[in-house]
Amino acid sequence: MSGGDELDEIQAIFFEECAEGLATAEAGLSAMASGDTSSDVIAGVFRAVHSIKGGSGAFGHGALQAFSHRFENVLDEVRAGHIAASADVTRIMLNAFDILSDHVAFAQTGGSAPEDAAMLEQLDAVLAAKGAPAAEPAAECAPAPAADADEFGFTPVMAVIEEFDPFGFEPVTVDLEDLTATELRGWTVRFGPSRAALANGGEPMLVIRELEDMGGTVTHVDTSRLPGLRDLDPEDGYLVWTVGLPASVEEQAIRDCFDFVAPDSLIEIGRDEAGASEPAAVDMPVTVAVSAEPERPALTLVADNVPAAPVAEKPRAEAPAQTIRVDLGKLDQLLNLVGELVIRGSILSDRLSPADQERVELPELSRLTRQIQDNVMSLRAQPIRHAFSRVPRMLRDLMGETGKQVLLETTGEMTEVDKGVIEKIGDPLTHMIRNAVDHGIESTEERIAAGKSAEGTIRLSAEQKGARIIVRVADDGRGINRERVRAKAVERGIIASDAQLSDEEIDGLICAPGFSTAESISNISGRGVGMDVVRSNVEALGGRLEIHSVPGQGTTFSMALPLTLAILDGMIVRLGKQRFVLPLANVIETVQPAPGQVRATSPTSEVIELRGNYLPVRRIGEMFGLPCGNQPEDCLVIIVESEVAGHVGLMVDTIDNRREVVIKSLEDNLHPIRGLGGATVLGDGSIALILDIDALVVPASSKFALKGMAA
């Protein structure tokens, strides 16, 4: 192994594989729990656990290896159909899966080793119920590397040798005159490769050479079985070699030489004994055939070579794309470079006249840049099911804890999202599901009393909408109890007792810091993480959390997440002397208002009349405290579509142009600023702030006030 760094790197990949394997195993076990016990599903789980075991041994994670081995034993029997995948067995395997996850975590990050003794007993009990020796095979795979004898080679060879010993093997010495009368009782080895030993790429000469390398000398070659040339089959074994070896050679070393020799070959290893030579033994037809499947002797194999073409053709027909594993850091670097390329492109197009742009084929360059950018983005995209896959099991646990019955419906799990987003929505998702089961779904009795189905339903969905991914967790429970939420918020001093709040604003209170509606802190939602943390997690991703609740019918949490975290198609607008970027995905149309088209409906609110509809209008400049004395008709109103407030008009001074911008986070250096999604460098090198439309269109009252607007 060259260098610890390389090993660390490989080990990191191993843990990635573990995570993938765990997800696969969990999905499979969940499918089994819901009644899908097809062989593909079971084989998938088996292979996942098997791979974890394989790698854990290689990297010296003994505890993980030992546990996964015992787990795998059970899975192997289930796979073979010896143990039925009953509900009980599946439940035990699901529990074993939990411990396995703990073991992986322990191997990766240390801490205290998982307590697995009880689980192992259960697994062994499952095996014992089938009648298999439970603990015995496990012992063979102790954390420590297996004994040398087991390390390599086919066991049958070992069996031969061990079976011989009890019978007091009689060494065969042939023509020993040239051996100096066996001073220290050296070794005599007889080796008669079988036909099978020459098949399968076996090369008996290598064994003889290896024995010679250890100081051995070929003392005799028995050619008596060699037929005449006409009858000679060059692929058969006719010769028996006798090799003398010095006494100093370890017996094990000699045996190791025969590790890969076909088991039906003649192999005799014995200590020389003075005067014990029995030449007759040479002709003794001691062909030791100890094979696990004696009814199918290896001898017939060469003749019966199965034509392989059908085996090879079938899988190749479905040949999926080849994959290559790439370090995520390298992708990020590539993404950054593409970002720089986009900026350079912008600078060029700023500096060149349209004619010059054509002359140097800038449009073509831009198109290519765009393609590279799309490609790089797609490299980082993964189906959101990676994040969804842990939900079913969590739900089962929650059902166990609460006694509630919940059905899960999942849609859109193949929706592709940036890997960074997938990694980060796990926690918010977990908490939203917990919240839905704990607070949303009623107890079975309550549901029946309310005329609902006994079983609650949670709908988990993902869909792409413009440049956003909308992830929803919807329950059909009791909905938010606004009376109680309001009372609690007053009690906690989050709102004043006389505050006038809309239903949506009250719903939003459950995400206020320090809020918890659970009358008794339950084991589930009351884990010190409130919905406020969920909201700030989502917002940290550049997303938004929305709550929609109908009393008696259920609550829907929607996370609107950015599709990508890096590049944005933007519209550059001016407010006073400042330039801002509006995400183009949100822009519907631009209106130059006629006099009177924009009207005030109150001192703080305005609307624009558009083809018979009235849409609210916000003066963004005012929101950021920029001087904005213009009349509406001197401005432009950009109609944008927002997730929270539908179509809204944003009033800006003028539009510069359309541009792809590279999003630079402000949050590395600044406190999150409501209304701003980041910053970017424009073509001329100046900096523009990126507007966060959803935050801007929210009425400039309660929600802003709740969190406080830092701008």
Added chain:
Amino acid sequence: MSKLILTVDDSASMRMLLKASLTAQGFRIESADDGVHGFERMHEVKPDLLITDINMPRMDGFELIEAVRGVPEFRGTPILVLSTEFSDDKKARAREAGATGWITKPFEASKLGAAIRRVCP
């Protein structure tokens, strides 16, 4: 020219580990991530030795060995199985399929090297 080995394993970490261990011992390594690719790579690479895992998606080690042995050109190519499995019937199956030898994971780099030299002069 140093010996060229094709390793087939669905685990990327295992492939990397094998490559690191064996290149350090002077072997040249090519790899594939399942039986189907392994079989394709055999024709491209024509290695001196094939080392394959058993449990792999799409085409497992047994099937790969049988397929490789079915190609006249590869009848004499040594094939080592490298697997966490160690049951006698699996080994017998591998032997029947045409494997030359069996090495149980986890492996020690030096012993793996010795085992390779035992089948690959």
